[in-house]
Amino acid sequence: MLLWLKDMGADEAIADVAFDRFTERPPAPRPATAPSQQQPAPPARATPRPVAAVSDSDITARLAEATTLAALATLLDGFDSHPLKKTATRHCLYSGAETARVLVLCDRPRAEEDRSGQVLAGKHEVLAERMLAAIELRGLADDTAREQVAMASFLPWRPPGNRSPTDIECQMILPVITRAIELIRPQIILALGALPGQWLADAPVSIASQRGKWMTVMGLPMISTFHPEALLKSSGLKRLAWHDLLALRARLDEMT
Numbered sequence: 001m002l003l004w005l006k007d008m009g010a011d012e013a014i015a016d017v018a019f020d021r022f023t024e025r026p027p028a029p030r031p032a033t034a035p036s037q038q039q040p041a042p043p044a045r046a047t048p049r050p051v052a053a054v055s056d057s058d059i060t061a062r063l064a065e066a067t068t069l070a071a072l073a074t075l076l077d078g079f080d081s082h083p084l085k086k087t088a089t090r091h092c093l094y095s096g097a098e099t100a101r102v103l104v105l106c107d108r109p110r111a112e113e114d115r116s117g118q119v120l121a122g123k124h125e126v127l128a129e130r131m132l133a134a135i136e137l138r139g140l141a142d143d144t145a146r147e148q149v150a151m152a153s154f155l156p157w158r159p160p161g162n163r164s165p166t167d168i169e170c171q172m173i174l175p176v177i178t179r180a181i182e183l184i185r186p187q188i189i190l191a192l193g194a195l196p197g198q199w200l201a202d203a204p205v206s207i208a209s210q211r212g213k214w215m216t217v218m219g220l221p222m223i224s225t226f227h228p229e230a231l232l233k234s235s236g237l238k239r240l241a242w243h244d245l246l247a248l249r250a251r252l253d254e255m256t
Contacts, residue, residue: 063179069094072180076156082172084165088157090117094180100150102137102252103186104128105177105222107154107193108165110229114158119151120228127228128192131241135249150184152177154196170199181218187255189222190248197224212244214251223248 059079066072073093079085092109095118104119112122120128137147154177159165177200181189189196194210197203200222201215207226215222225244226237 060175063175066179067183069098069180069183072176072183076176079176082157082169084155084157084159084169087160089114091156092117092119092153092158093156093176094150094152094184095119096151097148098150098183099185100148101187102147102149102248103181103184103189104132104149104151105154105181105189105191105196106151107191107195107227109153109156109158110162111158113153119153123232124228127231131228131245134242135245137249150186152180152184154191154193154199165195170195174199178218181220186220188248188251189217189220190245191222191224193227193230194224197222211240212247214247221251223251 059075062075063072066075073091076091076093085091088109092113096104106119109119110124112124113120115121118125132149137149155165155170155173156176159169191197194203194205194207196217197210197215198205200217203210203213203215203224207224207230210224211226212223215224223244225241231238231241
């Protein structure tokens with residue numbers, strides 16, 4: 001049963017304190033009451049109005065109605081036909097500035113992001129701040145650096161168990177992330193991970209083959225590098241990521 005739960009993506013404890021169900025006693029049976037002694041049922045409580053569901057067929061038609069990232073996030077809350085929405089805790093569509101010259105586009109949320117609703121969270125956020133600060137771009141908590149940076153996630157929901165997303169899961173979200181890029185209006189994109197380049201620029205699936213090369217997404221230059229998770233697991237990749245960041249900084253200086 002534990003192995004099955006792990007395969008289904010239940011890889012985290014929900015409660016703050018573990019509870020031993022084997023020591024739990026069954027509730028005592030309640031005595032039956034005569035019909036004349038039964039109490040009337042309490043009035044039903046009012047439930048909050050659910051977000052209107054959006055099917056895969058009509059989400060493209062409704063994207064034009066989303067004129068802000070907040071409106072796009074509300075539309076995403078009703079995208080019940082997407083399989084990842086059923087298993088994720090919350091979506092991680094965007095954070096940081098809503099419009100910016102530089103867009104940092106992550107591939108997908110991990111466990112830390114799924115819990116917080118941020119594009120990058122925990123140790124991934126800390127490392128991203130340092131990477132951006134090293135090339136004089138605004139980190140997530142640094143208001144004194146040169147520029148504002150927008151952050152978005154190509155896939156807004158975490159796949160169960162941090163598995164790789166399927167092709168259909170990526171295809172279904174393409175209109176949403178395309179609309180997000182239109183609303184942010186960046187001049188250049190830094191992709192963290194291979195998914196953005198693979199699906200938006202028809203680049204190789206492997207980040208090792210994709211990184212360090214300039215691509216074009218919706219008429220914008222984009223360069224990919226390693227996600228902070230990969231850099232934390234393998235410090236030897238940091239040298240390659242540094243070259244990618246320097247290439248981004250040089251391209252920005254040329255555009256000024």
